[in-house]
Amino acid sequence: MSEILGLSGVCKSYGAIVVADSLTFSLRQGEALGVIGPNGAGKTTMFNLITGTVAASSGRVQYNGRDVTHDSAAKRCRAGMARSFQVPQPFGHMTVFENAMVAATQGANLKGREAESTCLDVLDQTGLLDKANAVAGKLALLDRKRLELTRALCAKPKLLLLDEIAGGLTEEECHLLVETIKAIHGTGMSIIWIEHVVHALLKVVERLIVIDFGKMIAEGDPASVMESREVKEIYLGIEVDA
Amino acid sequence: MDWINAIVQGTLLGGLYALFAAGLSLIFGVMRLVNIAHGDLIVLAAYLGLTVTAALSMNPFVALILVVPLMAGFGYVLQRGVLNWTLGDDILPPLLVTFGLSVIIQNALLEGYSADPQKLSAGSIEVASANIAGLAVGYLPLVMFLTAVLVIAGLQWIFYATALGRAFRAVSDNQDIAQLMGLNRRHVFGLAMALSLAVTAIAGIFLGVRTSFDPATGPARLIFGFEAVIIGGLGNLWGTLAGGVILGMAQSIGAQINPGWQILAGHIAFLIILAVRPRGLFPRMDG
Numbered sequence: 001m002s003e004i005l006g007l008s009g010v011c012k013s014y015g016a017i018v019v020a021d022s023l024t025f026s027l028r029q030g031e032a033l034g035v036i037g038p039n040g041a042g043k044t045t046m047f048n049l050i051t052g053t054v055a056a057s058s059g060r061v062q063y064n065g066r067d068v069t070h071d072s073a074a075k076r077c078r079a080g081m082a083r084s085f086q087v088p089q090p091f092g093h094m095t096v097f098e099n100a101m102v103a104a105t106q107g108a109n110l111k112g113r114e115a116e117s118t119c120l121d122v123l124d125q126t127g128l129l130d131k132a133n134a135v136a137g138k139l140a141l142l143d144r145k146r147l148e149l150t151r152a153l154c155a156k157p158k159l160l161l162l163d164e165i166a167g168g169l170t171e172e173e174c175h176l177l178v179e180t181i182k183a184i185h186g187t188g189m190s191i192i193w194i195e196h197v198v199h200a201l202l203k204v205v206e207r208l209i210v211i212d213f214g215k216m217i218a219e220g221d222p223a224s225v226m227e228s229r230e231v232k233e234i235y236l237g238i239e240v241d242a
Numbered sequence: 243m244d245w246i247n248a249i250v251q252g253t254l255l256g257g258l259y260a261l262f263a264a265g266l267s268l269i270f271g272v273m274r275l276v277n278i279a280h281g282d283l284i285v286l287a288a289y290l291g292l293t294v295t296a297a298l299s300m301n302p303f304v305a306l307i308l309v310v311p312l313m314a315g316f317g318y319v320l321q322r323g324v325l326n327w328t329l330g331d332d333i334l335p336p337l338l339v340t341f342g343l344s345v346i347i348q349n350a351l352l353e354g355y356s357a358d359p360q361k362l363s364a365g366s367i368e369v370a371s372a373n374i375a376g377l378a379v380g381y382l383p384l385v386m387f388l389t390a391v392l393v394i395a396g397l398q399w400i401f402y403a404t405a406l407g408r409a410f411r412a413v414s415d416n417q418d419i420a421q422l423m424g425l426n427r428r429h430v431f432g433l434a435m436a437l438s439l440a441v442t443a444i445a446g447i448f449l450g451v452r453t454s455f456d457p458a459t460g461p462a463r464l465i466f467g468f469e470a471v472i473i474g475g476l477g478n479l480w481g482t483l484a485g486g487v488i489l490g491m492a493q494s495i496g497a498q499i500n501p502g503w504q505i506l507a508g509h510i511a512f513l514i515i516l517a518v519r520p521r522g523l524f525p526r527m528d529g
Binding site: 051053072073074077078082083085089091092093094098099101102103105106107108109111115151155 | 409425426427
């Protein structure tokens with residue numbers, strides 16, 4: 001299968017502080033990739049670099065066979081990248097449905113009825129249909145997370161970036177969300193998912209990378225990465241063979 | 243009867259103030275930009291109307307067909323070319339730049355049209371009136387008020403029922419996230435300024451038909467606009483209409499007491515409302 005996203009040597013530093021250190025990896029069309037790493041390791045920064053909210057200091061971002069390193073965030077969104085945020089950031093004064101419509105009309109460039117029916121389908125899929133007319137700023141956490149996912153999906157992405165979407169949810173809520181994401185992945189969607197709730201992550205992803213201090217320190221099959229020495233030492237904070 | 247007349251005339255005058263205020267309110271709502279040059283842009287539209295009516299010997303209301311798109315185009319270019327660069331975390335640069343713009347517009351108008359007061363002539367409608375229950379209600383103020391209601395209703399419709407309106411509200415809510423939803427903030431701001439100046443064009447033509455104007459008329463229109471927005475409550479378009487009406491009513495009641503008190507009475511009403519309801523009478527509930 002062809003590659004949908006490729007990072008080669010992507011770096012970002014603020015003065016002496018390096019937050020992304022030569023990130024290099026690629027994502028195949030339809031693949032689900034998990035990203036783990038301690039707090040402050042640079043996982044969200046990596047998403048910012050991919051979506052274009054932060055410009056890379058050096059290196060290249062290839063998307064769908066094109067170099068998008070210098071494209072704006074809006075342009076990358078219209079080209080089919082969509083993300084959810086760790087801390088949900090809905091348009092708080094607008095309704096759930098209107099939030100979805102912004103993504104559908106602007107991100108996916110849909111019009112009128114087509115935009116509306118896309119939004120309704122996605123809201124149904126993410127379980128928010130009964131709250132479509134609620135004001136987004138008043139939603140509880142699970143629904144805010146669902147709205148993040150809804151908005152990302154309404155932009156009709158080819159690549160879906162999920163940032164700690166399961167964090168802070170109860171077991172039951174987490175389970176519901178995992179099922180939704182599995183179903184989305186089942187339609188052939190390429191996904192990169194940052195998550196601390198590892199058991200949720202492992203139910204979906206086919207490959208795992210580990211980031212620490214802005215650097216990729218391990219990559220591969222989820223089970224073997226989780227067993228690797230780097231993960232145990234750095235991610236779980238256990239001294240191995242000390 | 244004089245008092246009822248003052249209230250009715252004041253209400254109708256309020257329509258004009260609401261037209262002054264609507265564009266101001268829209269820009270502040272979408273991009274948190276306080277446009278100090280707004281009053282001068284109203285006067286600029288009036289002069290543009292003067293040139294168009296003189297050159298093509300048109301009725302000023304027909305001239306709107308040209309003045310509205312001209313002002314809207316000017317707004318888009320102004321926003322993309324100048325004002326977008328001033329927007330950021332600091333609110334001072336846009337204030338300074340629009341203040342400078344205000345000075346530039348006034349002096350350019352002075353240079354181009356001289357300091358002589360001018361007036362747009364709309365013909366017999368200016369003095370025609372209908373007798374409603376013993377009150378002489380002028381057609382012009384009536385048309386002005388109805389236009390204000392239509393403009394506010396139109397803006398309300400754009401904001402809450404169209405993709406453009408959702409784009410305005412999304413950008414107003416969270417610019418960064420809106421960018422990630424595929425919205426180009428600079429373009430959206432340009433469209434907002436275009437819409438604002440389209441409304442300003444209508445306000446300018448009505449201003450010119452109603453009274454005489456000169457290049458220094460702008461700042462006072464800006465104050466009336468501000469007062470109407472703040473009385474009504476920020477972010478509420480119908481509130482802005484109510485604010486305009488209250489301001490107009492206060493002025494015309496003041497004038498009824500003593501002709502010299504017209505402007506003062508408006509400012510006093512504004513101060514009282516600001517003291518009692520600092521967020522205005524109808525602030526946006528979810529603010």
